[in-house]
Amino acid sequence: MSRLTITLDDQLHRALKETAARQRRSIGSIIEESLRLRGIRTYDSAMEIVSKARAAAGLEPDEALELAVREVRQLRREKKT
Known part of the structure; x- marks a missing residue:
């Protein structure tokens, strides 16, 4: 699996971390799901x-x-x- 470093606005990063904790998911899984929902495909x-x-x-x-x-x-x- 590849690794990626991204830069996010502090508020967006905080919201992403809170969402991950609330859903008991990793930040990476939320980002992957978001990309798939946006239609990003190989x-x-x-x-x-x-x-x-x-x-x-x-x-x-x-x-x-x-x-x-x-x-x-x-x-x-x-x-x-």
Whole structure:
């Protein structure tokens, strides 16, 4: 597992620590969950989405990629609200 150092505003860091303690979770697990909820994926995972879309829709590669990008953007917009 990789390690990462980040700089946070003091209030945000305190809120993150309090949330982790309240939920009995690590700060890292909260950050990982947040990244996943924001749609952060590996390249391989993104390509899997494209392959599935292409196979299901019979699209050309460029069309499938465009569809996948649209779907991911829509999902991110929905999660903001």
